[in-house]
Amino acid sequence: MPKTPSAKPLPLAGVRVLDVSQVMAGPYCCMLLADLGADVIKIEPPGTGDQTRGAMGFKMKGSDSMGFLNMNRNKRSVTLNLKSKAGKEVFFKLVKTADILVENYRPGVMKKLGIDYSSLKAINPGLVYASISGFGQTGPWSDRPGFDLMAQAMSGVMSVTGYPDGPPVKAGVPVADIGCALFAVYGILSAYIGKTKSGEGQFIDASLFDSALAFSIWDTAQYWGTGVEPYKLGTANHMSAPYQAMKASDGYFVMGATNQKLWKLLCDNIARPELFEDARFKTNPLRLANRLELASELEKTFVTKTSEEWVDLLLAEGIPAGPINTYPQAFDSEHGKHRQMRMEIDHPIEGKVPNIGFAVKLSETPQQVRKHPPLLGEHTSELLAELEISGDELKALEEGGAFQP
Numbered sequence: 001m002p003k004t005p006s007a008k009p010l011p012l013a014g015v016r017v018l019d020v021s022q023v024m025a026g027p028y029c030c031m032l033l034a035d036l037g038a039d040v041i042k043i044e045p046p047g048t049g050d051q052t053r054g055a056m057g058f059k060m061k062g063s064d065s066m067g068f069l070n071m072n073r074n075k076r077s078v079t080l081n082l083k084s085k086a087g088k089e090v091f092f093k094l095v096k097t098a099d100i101l102v103e104n105y106r107p108g109v110m111k112k113l114g115i116d117y118s119s120l121k122a123i124n125p126g127l128v129y130a131s132i133s134g135f136g137q138t139g140p141w142s143d144r145p146g147f148d149l150m151a152q153a154m155s156g157v158m159s160v161t162g163y164p165d166g167p168p169v170k171a172g173v174p175v176a177d178i179g180c181a182l183f184a185v186y187g188i189l190s191a192y193i194g195k196t197k198s199g200e201g202q203f204i205d206a207s208l209f210d211s212a213l214a215f216s217i218w219d220t221a222q223y224w225g226t227g228v229e230p231y232k233l234g235t236a237n238h239m240s241a242p243y244q245a246m247k248a249s250d251g252y253f254v255m256g257a258t259n260q261k262l263w264k265l266l267c268d269n270i271a272r273p274e275l276f277e278d279a280r281f282k283t284n285p286l287r288l289a290n291r292l293e294l295a296s297e298l299e300k301t302f303v304t305k306t307s308e309e310w311v312d313l314l315l316a317e318g319i320p321a322g323p324i325n326t327y328p329q330a331f332d333s334e335h336g337k338h339r340q341m342r343m344e345i346d347h348p349i350e351g352k353v354p355n356i357g358f359a360v361k362l363s364e365t366p367q368q369v370r371k372h373p374p375l376l377g378e379h380t381s382e383l384l385a386e387l388e389i390s391g392d393e394l395k396a397l398e399e400g401g402a403f404q405p
Contacts, residue, residue: 008365010037015192018043018094018101019075020082020115022050024148024174025132025208026104027071029181033100033188034074035358035367041094041383042072042374046079047405049376062349062375069353069373073345077374078383079403082113086400093387095120095127099195100188104132107142117203127201128191130184136207151176151208156230160219163234180211233291241287242266242294245324246302246310253307255314255321259284262319269317270301347372377403 012033019030019042027042027050034040044050050072056065078094081087095101101120103110110116110131117129131137134146135154144150152158152170162169184206191202219230222238230238235245235254242263243256257266260283267276275281275297280290287294302310307323314321325333331342341357358367380403384394397403 010365010368011362012036012038015039015100016041016098018098020110021102021104021132023052023104024071024177025180025184025206026102027052028178029130029132029184029188030075030102031071031073032181032185034371035369037365037368038100040075041098041379042075042077043082043091043094044077044079044376045405046081046377046403049077049079053376060350064349064373064375066353069345069347069350070355072373073355073369074371075374076371076379076383077377078380079377081401081404082115084401086397086402088114089400090384090387090389090397090402091115092123093389094383095123097387098124098127100128100130100192102130102132102184102188106145107131107133107137121201125201126195126199128188128195128204129201130188130204130206132180132184132206132208134207135209137205141209146208148174148177148208151180151212155209155212156216156219157212160216160230160232162232164232166232175215176208176212179215180206180208183211183214236291236295238288240284241291242298244295246295247299248302248305248307248310250306252324253311253321254324255310255319257319263287265317266314266319269313269319270298272297272301343369345369345372348375 015033015038017030017033017038017040019027019040021027021030030040030042042050048054050068052068052071053064056067058066060066060069080091082091095115111119117127117131120127120129133142134151135141135144141154149170152161152175153168155176157175158168158170161171184204187204187206191204195201216230218238222228223230233244237243240256240258243258245252245254255266257263263281263284264276267273278297279286281287281294305313311321311323323329330336336342339357343355343357344352345355347353353372355369384390389397
């Protein structure tokens with residue numbers, strides 16, 4: 001794992017991205033592009049900026065939340081009133097210099113402002129324009145407000161999350177938001193590669209609903225293959241058993257014996273050879289059909305030792321197993337530290353700010369933290385200078401409300 005920045009240019013160096021988005025899916029998508037070297041310009045409403053700047057309910061030294069600081073590194077911020085003619089004038093100048101634009105407003109908002117794809121394509125035919133929304137730009141649900149919770153519920157994710165006798169439960173992390181950000185990056189980079197060959201940009205329609213539904217491979221495979229509607233299994237799995245959390249003397253751990261070889265190893269190493277001969281558990285389909293009885297039998301043995309003892313014993317025999325860590329335990333683990341999954345960023349107000357580390361590692365051009373998460377409008381003057389806006393033109397824009405609410 002590289003620990004020092006590479007002298008080589010980052011993969012997206014020279015690519016300019018306009019981040020016209022707020023909260024999570026859009027900003028996270030743009031941060032991933034920024035980490036790979038793109039010049040990401042975050043265009044924010046004057047006065048308030050990205051809604052996430054004031055979110056989370058606990059105070060930092062400055063006005064920006066820890067959530068904002070973890071989704072907006074490596075960006076520059078400019079404040080523009082896109083409802084004003086003067087603000088749009090500056091925005092159009094930026095569009096002419098851009099390769100990619102990402103927005104996550106409700107469908108129809110960008111068109112109403114006159115900055116939708118068809119309008120901007122006339123200014124910059126090579127622009128790759130990504131719209132992120134709750135339910136997509138088309139369809140009977142497209143006008144609905146789109147948040148992660150609604151996408152998880154309406155895509156089916158919540159119908160298979162939790163225990164069979166429990167109330168509806170969402171995934172503990174925003175799978176629709178983050179999943180959509182990742183799918184958007186995939187679409188954006190694909191379109192950008194295509195643009196380098198054809199010279200033409202294109203429109204990308206990414207939605208939280210589609211992204212969450214795309215994660216349902218095992219569940220829909222079972223449904224389409226058997227006609228049985230997917231249902232909640234707690235920590236278990238539709239495809240193999242045992243593969244779930246098991247109770248030990250001091251709590252729970254996870255393990256999986258997903259094929260006959262591992263099942264035999266498990267039975268032998270927990271001194272329960274009779275389970276391997278048990279007619280209920282002879283094959284994986286039978287173990288799936290008798291999942292509850294199987295877990296009950298295994299836990300009779302697992303409750304005799306601690307979770308750490310079982311994890312060590314099973315791993316030593318080549319049987320997949322692991323502890324159920326809290327987030328602090330995961331970050332502070334020897335492995336989490338080795339993988340550099342917590343890093344600190346210098347910030348002009350907050351000092352050292354913790355950030356989640358890079359989720360993938362590039363060997364020759366590792367991602368870099370080049371810029372702290374920007375203060376609201378921190379780079380407005382810098383970008384105006386780059387656009388050669390000054391003097392009477394700048395004064396007219398200011399008087400026209402380009403930079404004010």
